[in-house]
Amino acid sequence: MASSYRIAIVGGGLAGLAAARSLATVGIEAHVFEQAPALGEIGAAVNISPQAVKALQAIGLGDKVAAVGHSSPGIYTRNMLTGEFLEFNDRIKTAARYGAPYYTFHRADLLDAIAGELDHSTVHLGHRLIGLEEGSDRVTLAFDNGTKIAAEYVIAADGVRSEVRRALYGADNPTYTGQMVWRALLDAGDVPPELIEPTGHVQWVGPGRHLIAYLIRRGKMLNIVTQQDTDKWVEEGWSTRGDADEMRASFPNSEPRLDKLLKLVTVCSKWGLFTRPLTRNWGRGRIQLIGDAAHAMLPNAGQGACQAFEDSYILGRWLGACPDPVEAFANFRRVRIPRVHGVQRLSFSNARFKHMHDATAQRQAVSAGTGSVHGNSEWVWGFDPVTEWDKEPAVPSAYAA
Numbered sequence: 001m002a003s004s005y006r007i008a009i010v011g012g013g014l015a016g017l018a019a020a021r022s023l024a025t026v027g028i029e030a031h032v033f034e035q036a037p038a039l040g041e042i043g044a045a046v047n048i049s050p051q052a053v054k055a056l057q058a059i060g061l062g063d064k065v066a067a068v069g070h071s072s073p074g075i076y077t078r079n080m081l082t083g084e085f086l087e088f089n090d091r092i093k094t095a096a097r098y099g100a101p102y103y104t105f106h107r108a109d110l111l112d113a114i115a116g117e118l119d120h121s122t123v124h125l126g127h128r129l130i131g132l133e134e135g136s137d138r139v140t141l142a143f144d145n146g147t148k149i150a151a152e153y154v155i156a157a158d159g160v161r162s163e164v165r166r167a168l169y170g171a172d173n174p175t176y177t178g179q180m181v182w183r184a185l186l187d188a189g190d191v192p193p194e195l196i197e198p199t200g201h202v203q204w205v206g207p208g209r210h211l212i213a214y215l216i217r218r219g220k221m222l223n224i225v226t227q228q229d230t231d232k233w234v235e236e237g238w239s240t241r242g243d244a245d246e247m248r249a250s251f252p253n254s255e256p257r258l259d260k261l262l263k264l265v266t267v268c269s270k271w272g273l274f275t276r277p278l279t280r281n282w283g284r285g286r287i288q289l290i291g292d293a294a295h296a297m298l299p300n301a302g303q304g305a306c307q308a309f310e311d312s313y314i315l316g317r318w319l320g321a322c323p324d325p326v327e328a329f330a331n332f333r334r335v336r337i338p339r340v341h342g343v344q345r346l347s348f349s350n351a352r353f354k355h356m357h358d359a360t361a362q363r364q365a366v367s368a369g370t371g372s373v374h375g376n377s378e379w380v381w382g383f384d385p386v387t388e389w390d391k392e393p394a395v396p397s398a399y400a401a
């Protein structure tokens, strides 16, 4: 006979594990079913902005994430071809303004910090969901290892290629966005300090592309992540080992500092970026989607994981407040969809501004205050999930429906 659970979470990535932790803080036990044989994240970094740090603090992870997070004093932005200074984004002021730090993490450290606070008997590894059946009083989940379980309620945190999403809505597969990414990690000791500004955090923008480099692991490693417009993505997969020479060739005529930095890269990976159009298909009845399963977005506002952490905290609050989880899920969607759609729109518009081909127009917009290579993040970072979890979110008209 199939085992029974009250709440099953499918997917043990950042969203799924944070949701399990959030539910535990309101006294609800959830079981996580993850396809991988061990919990882990790819060797790359992630930025977490103040409002999402507040969500992590509110689920009791403040000290754990502070121990592995790196706080950059600020980001310098330069033109990729000329090295001209464009903008400085002061992260110390950001932290003071919003009342929480802005961290950069090695992804594995962040995942470990969250997983370390969970009861490990509730995390079931080696369970890849392959089938889902909705019943009147339960959902039956089938896994590739032959296990079947019944859950009264399901939280789907199984990423952009969500099997739960496919079971509910059919094959609305994410499509290639016309943008690809290179990622590389360097030992910071190998990087001459003059290449990465006094803050160890620099962004170069240029025609149809940009590159960001920042320190993680308390300054021991440098993460490089790029993004470029290209229709040349052909591989079936979307994360593959890259070729360092090909990566360098993607940044022709770079200013000398960027050129020297790129010459240090020996190992890299490349990713195609996939999303789906904004959708209100975030679950129904006993099933709730969160994180990339609900709302995959371009990384240009640095918000995919941040929104997943907001989701996790706010879903926990609604489940703690409503005796009926179906009602909690409906309330969750009511307050979350308008905000996350706004952030998805911001991510698209940031990419357009960063990748402008007319450097003069871009410079003029930055100095006139009508544009920013960081986009307008005031309303994103200024949100306080702890005091606003049950309120209709304020979204500026430029990003509202």
Ligand SMILES: Cc1cc2nc3c(=O)[nH]c(=O)nc-3n(C[C@H](O)[C@H](O)[C@H](O)COP(=O)(O)OP(=O)(O)OC[C@H]3O[C@@H](n4cnc5c(N)ncnc54)[C@H](O)[C@@H]3O)c2cc1C
Pocket (backbone or CB within 6 Å): 010, 011, 012, 013, 014, 015, 016, 033, 034, 035, 036, 045, 046, 047, 048, 127, 128, 129, 130, 157, 158, 159, 160, 161, 162, 163, 181, 225, 271, 290, 291, 292, 293, 299, 302, 303, 304, 305, 306, 307, 308
């Ligand atoms: C280049 C790049 C840079 C980024 N930078 C940032 C940033 O700086 N800041 C930020 O906030 N966000 C960033 N993001 C976005 C962020 O990485 C994602 O939004 C975040 O990882 C989503 O977490 P998730 O848990 O929803 O999904 P995932 O991380 O994809 O986790 C899904 C989990 O579900 C499991 N799973 C999948 N299918 C099944 C199945 N059938 N059965 C069981 N388990 C399953 C997977 O193994 C995985 O563990 C970036 C993204 C990219 C591509």
